[in-house]
Amino acid sequence: MVKIYVVDTNVLIQAPYAIESFEDNEVVLPMVVIEELDHLKKAEGEVGMNARRSIRCLEQLRQKADLLAGVQMENGGRLRVEKNYVDVELPEDLSSEKADNRILKVCAGLSREHEEQVILVTKDILLRIKAQILGICAEDFTTDQVLEHENQYSGRREVYVPEEMFKELKKKGVPLDSVYAVDEQGEKYTPELTENQFVILKADQSVKKTQLGRVEKGVIRKLEYRKSQPYGISPRNAGQYFLQEALMQPASKAPLVIVKGMAGTSKTFYSLAVGLEKLLNHPTGEYRRILICRPNAQFDDDIGFLPGDEQEKISPLMRPIIDNLEQLIDSSEEDRYADEEELQGKVEEIFARGLIQAEALNFIRGRSIVKTYLIIDEAQNTTPDQIKGIITRAGKDTKIILLGDPNQIDRPFLDERTNGLSYASEHMKGSPLCWQITMTAEECERSGLAMEAAKRL
Numbered sequence: 001m002v003k004i005y006v007v008d009t010n011v012l013i014q015a016p017y018a019i020e021s022f023e024d025n026e027v028v029l030p031m032v033v034i035e036e037l038d039h040l041k042k043a044e045g046e047v048g049m050n051a052r053r054s055i056r057c058l059e060q061l062r063q064k065a066d067l068l069a070g071v072q073m074e075n076g077g078r079l080r081v082e083k084n085y086v087d088v089e090l091p092e093d094l095s096s097e098k099a100d101n102r103i104l105k106v107c108a109g110l111s112r113e114h115e116e117q118v119i120l121v122t123k124d125i126l127l128r129i130k131a132q133i134l135g136i137c138a139e140d141f142t143t144d145q146v147l148e149h150e151n152q153y154s155g156r157r158e159v160y161v162p163e164e165m166f167k168e169l170k171k172k173g174v175p176l177d178s179v180y181a182v183d184e185q186g187e188k189y190t191p192e193l194t195e196n197q198f199v200i201l202k203a204d205q206s207v208k209k210t211q212l213g214r215v216e217k218g219v220i221r222k223l224e225y226r227k228s229q230p231y232g233i234s235p236r237n238a239g240q241y242f243l244q245e246a247l248m249q250p251a252s253k254a255p256l257v258i259v260k261g262m263a264g265t266s267k268t269f270y271s272l273a274v275g276l277e278k279l280l281n282h283p284t285g286e287y288r289r290i291l292i293c294r295p296n297a298q299f300d301d302d303i304g305f306l307p308g309d310e311q312e313k314i315s316p317l318m319r320p321i322i323d324n325l326e327q328l329i330d331s332s333e334e335d336r337y338a339d340e341e342e343l344q345g346k347v348e349e350i351f352a353r354g355l356i357q358a359e360a361l362n363f364i365r366g367r368s369i370v371k372t373y374l375i376i377d378e379a380q381n382t383t384p385d386q387i388k389g390i391i392t393r394a395g396k397d398t399k400i401i402l403l404g405d406p407n408q409i410d411r412p413f414l415d416e417r418t419n420g421l422s423y424a425s426e427h428m429k430g431s432p433l434c435w436q437i438t439m440t441a442e443e444c445e446r447s448g449l450a451m452e453a454a455k456r457l
Contacts, residue, residue, distance in 0.1 A: 008033065012033070024077050068080060088106075128140070146427075160203075256400050260406060361376075380420070
């Protein structure tokens with residue numbers, strides 16, 4: 001049975017293609033949604049861009065037929081704009097002046113006059129709650145949703161191998177059909193391993209024997225960079241060994257690295273260490289520079305109104321990057337802060353020489369970034385559309401590193417299942433060009449307190 005989907009403005013702002021995602025059902029845009037798109041079309045950043053994309057899509061449909069009467073879409077569905085139901089009564093405490101409540105009026109009116117099920121689609125949780133109170137069916141826009149965080153791809157797996165094959169890892173590798181996992185009932189089964197997935201390999205007769213490897217073309221191979229110390233940093237746990245392996249690989253082999261994990265697991269710290277190793281300690285000529293972008297919900301929208309040039313505008317967001325640089329530039333914890341001015345001078349020199357550059361996320365749109373070590377920090381605050389734009393900006397010999405924690409999202413209408421970091425992780429899973437690793441709470445290296453808080457809070 002055909003359903004009627006009433007689509008909120010915030011859905012179009014996050015996913016301009018949304019009206020084409022409802023198969024052969026009817027899609028209704030209340031007139032207030034058109035008004036809001038008109039208001040947002042000149043907004044800065046992604047909001048304005050997606051509003052304009054939605055408007056252009058509507059214009060193409062308008063040229064085919066009357067939007068009020070309804071337009072047939074290529075996917076078999078039908079879209080129309082609804083200008084009626086302005087007189088539908090709502091509870092007194094729901095003001096008719098508010099756009100959300102005008103959308104609720106349309107939903108209520110359609111429900112009374114049509115036999116088809118009417119469903120409100122909105123990213124606004126509170127609007128979904130109000131709809132339920134009024135007896136209106138409401139849903140989130142789920143097309144871009146991935147699995148819940150605990151079920152998302154972690155990029156690592158623990159498996160067992162027969163004792164006699166354990167040593168083969170360092171020689172010629174271990175075939176995937178030789179390893180096994182054990183379920184909750186203690187039964188053995190053959191695990192499904194993905195290309196580039198990292199593996200903790202255990203000998204089945206002496207489980208204290210472990211080795212670290214990576215899946216490549218049907219074989220678990222040893223880590224190539226397990227003995228490396230980028231910028232003097234040594235890995236302290238399995239997660240950091242895996243992280244180091246992914247970061248140290250050249251862009252030709254691992255052009256995209258996705259790292260998820262809570263604060264304190266050294267995601268940014270290690271990424272900077274490898275970048276500085278490649279540019280300063282042992283210049284390989286792989287990259288011209290390190291480029292850092294750090295998206296922020298409010299900042300991306302308001303950057304144009306902040307005083308100063310681009311670097312002055314984004315400097316507040318770069319403070320966490322500078323904190324990490326201070327630790328890398330002076331490894332002595334006792335003497336590091338003895339002379340604050342000298343330490344600050346060393347950090348400023350790196351930026352002055354152009355070795356590290358920082359840019360706002362919306363400033364890299366439309367560019368082709370070549371021969372660059374590109375770090376996107378706090379990538380969980382990007383939308384799927386933004387992350388697609390970033391990855392497709394990669395030019396020749398550029399390495400993109402996406403860092404973030406899907407549980408720490410500051411941007412409205414995003415969650416652990418709809419943010420750009422999780423979206424990229426699930427959709428790039430299995431690609432030979434993408435390497436992924438999720439750091440665990442036990443791998444928090446910030447401090448004893450940080451680890452304790454990660455476990456308890």
